[in-house]
Amino acid sequence: xxxxxxxxxxxxxxxxxxxxxxxxxxxxxxxxxxxxxxxxxxxxxxxxxxxxxxxxxxxxxxxxxxxxxxxxxxxxxxxxxxxxxxxxxxxxxxxxxxxxxxxxxxxxxxxxxxxxxxxxxxxxxxxxxxxxxxxxxxxxxxxxxxxxxxxxxxxxxxxxxxxxxxxxxxxxxxxxxxxxxxxxxxxxxxxxxxxxxxxxxxxxxxxxxxxxxxxxxxxxxxxxxxxxxxxxxxxxxxxxxxxxxxxxxxxxxxxxxxxxxxxxxxxxxxxxxxxxxxxxxxxxxxxxxxxxxxxxxxxxxxxxxxxxxxxxxxxxxxxxxxxxxxxxxxxxxxxxxxxxxxxxxxxxxxxxxxxxxxxxxxxxxxxxxxxxxxxxxxxxxxxxxxxxxxxxxxxxxxxxxxxxxxxxxxxxxxxxxxxxxxxxxxxxxxxxxxxxxxxxxxxxxxxxxxxxxxxxxxxxxxxxxxxxxxxxxxxxxxxxxxxxxxxxxxxxxxxxxxxxxxxxxxxxxxxxxxxxxxxxxxxxxxxxxxxxxxxxxxxxxxxxxxxxxxxxxxxxxxxxxxxxx
Amino acid sequence: xxxxxxxxxxxxxxxxxxxxxxxxxxxxxxxxxxxxxxxxxxxxxxxxxxxxxxxxxxxxxxxxxxxxxxxxxxxxxxxxxxxxxxxxxxxxxxxxxxxxxxxxxxxxxxxxxxxxxxxxxxxxxxxxxxxxxxxxxxxxxxxxxxxxxxxxxxxxxxxxxx
Numbered sequence: 001x002x003x004x005x006x007x008x009x010x011x012x013x014x015x016x017x018x019x020x021x022x023x024x025x026x027x028x029x030x031x032x033x034x035x036x037x038x039x040x041x042x043x044x045x046x047x048x049x050x051x052x053x054x055x056x057x058x059x060x061x062x063x064x065x066x067x068x069x070x071x072x073x074x075x076x077x078x079x080x081x082x083x084x085x086x087x088x089x090x091x092x093x094x095x096x097x098x099x100x101x102x103x104x105x106x107x108x109x110x111x112x113x114x115x116x117x118x119x120x121x122x123x124x125x126x127x128x129x130x131x132x133x134x135x136x137x138x139x140x141x142x143x144x145x146x147x148x149x150x151x152x153x154x155x156x157x158x159x160x161x162x163x164x165x166x167x168x169x170x171x172x173x174x175x176x177x178x179x180x181x182x183x184x185x186x187x188x189x190x191x192x193x194x195x196x197x198x199x200x201x202x203x204x205x206x207x208x209x210x211x212x213x214x215x216x217x218x219x220x221x222x223x224x225x226x227x228x229x230x231x232x233x234x235x236x237x238x239x240x241x242x243x244x245x246x247x248x249x250x251x252x253x254x255x256x257x258x259x260x261x262x263x264x265x266x267x268x269x270x271x272x273x274x275x276x277x278x279x280x281x282x283x284x285x286x287x288x289x290x291x292x293x294x295x296x297x298x299x300x301x302x303x304x305x306x307x308x309x310x311x312x313x314x315x316x317x318x319x320x321x322x323x324x325x326x327x328x329x330x331x332x333x334x335x336x337x338x339x340x341x342x343x344x345x346x347x348x349x350x351x352x353x354x355x356x357x358x359x360x361x362x363x364x365x366x367x368x369x370x371x372x373x374x375x376x377x378x379x380x381x382x383x384x385x386x387x388x389x390x391x392x393x394x395x396x397x398x399x400x401x402x403x404x405x406x407x408x409x410x411x412x413x414x415x416x417x418x419x420x421x422x423x424x425x426x427x428x429x430x431x432x433x434x435x436x437x438x439x440x441x442x443x444x445x446x447x448x449x450x451x452x453x454x455x456x457x458x459x460x461x462x463x464x465x466x467x468x469x470x471x472x473x474x475x476x477x478x479x480x481x482x483x484x485x486x487x488x489x490x491x492x493x494x495x496x497x498x499x500x501x502x503x504x505x506x507x508x509x510x511x512x513x514x515x516x517x518x519x520x521x522x523x524x525x526x527x528x529x530x531x532x533x534x535x536x537x538x539x540x541x542x543x544x545x546x547x548x549x550x551x552x553x554x555x556x557x558x559x560x561x562x563x564x565x
Numbered sequence: 566x567x568x569x570x571x572x573x574x575x576x577x578x579x580x581x582x583x584x585x586x587x588x589x590x591x592x593x594x595x596x597x598x599x600x601x602x603x604x605x606x607x608x609x610x611x612x613x614x615x616x617x618x619x620x621x622x623x624x625x626x627x628x629x630x631x632x633x634x635x636x637x638x639x640x641x642x643x644x645x646x647x648x649x650x651x652x653x654x655x656x657x658x659x660x661x662x663x664x665x666x667x668x669x670x671x672x673x674x675x676x677x678x679x680x681x682x683x684x685x686x687x688x689x690x691x692x693x694x695x696x697x698x699x700x701x702x703x704x705x706x707x708x709x710x711x712x713x714x715x716x717x718x719x720x721x722x723x724x725x726x727x
Contacts, residue, residue, distance in 0.1 A: 040698040043710035077698020225654030225693035305637030321596035323635040382656035382697035389698045456655045
């Protein structure tokens, strides 16, 4: 592909072939079955359902009139395997191989939708057939996950049909590098990895930094327990990452990108490899992209099981083939990143937003969200909640709406206790703050943080001391050991909490935990150590009574902690 | 630390390891990629592998050893044919991963980090595999995720792996 015109032609042709996925019945095809192929549904054996569908189609002689497409994660993992049948856009859930016949024979051949497989809103008498009407999806806004119902992630043509690579074309042929950076700044996009730093400003610093070559890096080391948003993007829409990174390369003057993906995501790695190969074959990566004279290529680097490598300087050190130990900042990666060269490092979700901003303009993007937190955020809902899975909502949506309206509330009618946001770096938010809008500042004020997007819901049966201990256990294990505050401090904190949870706590332990926490936050070298005390501080803040009960009464009200005699 | 066996690898393995090293010869930056592929070839990273890689890439043996012991994925000791990794992430923890681990420990009579005497299974506890929608979950051989686990279901799952 050597020009924008060629790109537009491919888009036109492919889009025409995929009209059925926009709800337009086709003269030649009966249906497209979009089968969710995200890791959650694959683990729920969706491929067996696909095989059964193929058999049923063959048996009925219509295999050439129906396409089955394996998409990226559609979101509601708890209901998997799920599928959408176009052109009617009927959403089916909890599919088993034996359901294939009904879908093929009743729905596709006779037009009788299969009611028993449809989604029913809690309390509703009738199910909701169409995915466009389902409340669970209607309350969401998909920017990052815009393509996950529509495309086959292994098809570059599908991505192009959906508008893919048009933003890169625009950036290369109609914009100057400084303009690109200005647009990203004006959009208000902030880093989605958790820190929330202005993406445009980061690019600006790197563009201005001296030193060549410059690098563009994607942080796909999603290590927060309970977070699987980036996984959904990498598996479902890998080209969106490639396009975002190439646009950045143009903006800052870099020709080489790295995508660092954790080893625990083999499917994401596979889909990304396919995407890179196809982008190269189509001239969208490599030399002289779209005839613009701009060169950009990328490599995948696979992690090896170290949570700390999600920290930006540790990640860059890991790309260099070393122990993933963080470095002091300054210097920041913008000035001295991988191999000491200026580097832009952004999270997967941040990258997935870029092409939308460039294509539709910063003003359109900034229309979503709040004053200081623009755009949407992808969250992974898990724990004691009915609808576990991935959701994407505008910034400013309240926790109550997320947990009770989209998330379907707490199973077995248990009482909500707290929601843990931000993983081991974050904090717990109790019931009285459920009407907090989700944005960077509001969450930080409550002692939590946006984090990468993992939201674990806890109910009345969860012991908060136990949860704090769980997170400390994690950070002690994952601490790289380089700096004393984290290496020794978190360990001492863990020992104190362990004693509390075993009935060996003493008066003064809570105060000691607070003192240690503040010291570690002030002196640790990197974000892992600096935020490790957060779960402890926030559980003490909101659930101090549980700590006191454990210490004074040697009692765990939730019967979770094992008090040894 | 008795971990590394210093036995010499057989000629075929040495040749194949050289092929893995070739694209990165003299390039220390490729260490993690090489170690990952080498472990895929040999099953673990004994001393002879470390020495060959150190020489091939131009890094010290100490540095190779330091990288191996930093990253949880690398193993200095032989492991079983099947690696059972029980997810100990938050969502799985909240949904009962402790019970899953306990069940497997009792079934196989080994602790996390250990391998069964017949070399069939190695048990590990890992941090969040990203299958939180299916908690509690475990991943076998790095590819097969088994979710919504309950103690009674576990023996049948393990049986699938010879």
